[in-house]
Amino acid sequence: MRTATARRERCTADGGEHMAAASTLVLAAHGSRDPRFDATARRVADAVRVALPGVRIELAYLDLNEPLIGDVLARLTGDAVVVPLLFGNGFHGKIDLPGMLAAARSTNPSLSVHQTDVVGVASPVPALVDRLAEAGLSGDDGVLMIAVGSSDPSSDASIAARADELSATLGRPVELVFATRIGCDGAVVRQAVDRLLARGCSRVALSPLFLSAGLLTERVERVLDSLAAPAIVAGPVGAHRALIASILARYSRHDAVVPA
Known part of the structure; x- marks a missing residue:
């Protein structure tokens, strides 16, 4: 299979052949005040560089970290x-980021920039399954999946569909909680845990659909700790191969590059 560095196109003007430069790949992360987020995003960018040698890879943030999207573009x-x-296609993917790209096009005429679907279009469930296995998931565990909530109902619905997919894959109950909406004193988390225990689960396995651990995941963990219920905590998605594969697929569809 052809790689980005080996891709060639025919030059129809003179019948010769030349190397076609691959498009710059800009990874657009949300950003966080938690330094772990930046460290994780950089690991993801490094993994993409390994997968796409010869392609310029830039990491940029919508907010809270530098460099910002606008500065990179x-x-x-x-x-x-x-x-x-992004795992859900809500405000940031539909409104915020497209606005930043439009501003970049208007101020930088030498740039031709295109936005792909969010990485969550490809299923993150294989990554969640692996992270749960790494944490020691057992046969009678129930899963508490947490994700970032959105003001866009369709985004929340897509995340709920992933929770159903995770439940079908594991063959066990999965409760979904949006970490931005856990209620007063974590009431929503408590109710979800109660439902898992009522279904006969002997332990709760926390499964974060997050790129990195951070303030939101720890907020849910603190509520879980306060319940004194048997529990394990899986790691975030991070630089899992399923995420890297989703990035490559999104990029290749816009750049006509087939990664090796």
Whole structure:
């Protein structure tokens, strides 16, 4: 299979052949005040660089971290493909990021930039399954899946569908809680745990659909700890191969590059 560095196109003007430069790949992460988020996003970017040798990879943030999306796009020329490191397609993917790209096009005429679907379009369930296995998931555990909630109902619905998929894959109950909406004193988390225990689960396994551990995941963990119920906590998605594969697929569809 052809890689980005080996891709060739025929030059129809003179009948010769030349190397076609691959588009710059910009990974657009949300950003966080928690330093673990930046460290995790950089590991993801490094994994993509290994998978796409010869392609320029830039990591940028919508907020809270630097460099910001606008600053990165301002210094680029030629073609760029922006892949949102988001699991749900809500406000950031539909409104916020497209607005930033539109502003970049208006101020940087030397740039041709396109946005792909969010990485969550490809199922993150294989990553969640592996992280749960790493944490020691057993046959009678119930799963408490947590994700970032959205003001966009369709985004929340897509995450709920992933929870159903995780339940079908594992063959056990999965309760979904949006970490941005856990209620007063974590009442929503308590209710979800009660439902899992009422269904005969002997232990609760926390499964975060997050790129990185951070303030939101720890907020849910503190509520879980306060319940004194038997529990394990799986790691976030991080630089899992399923996430990297989703990034490559999003990029290749816009750049006409087939990664090796």
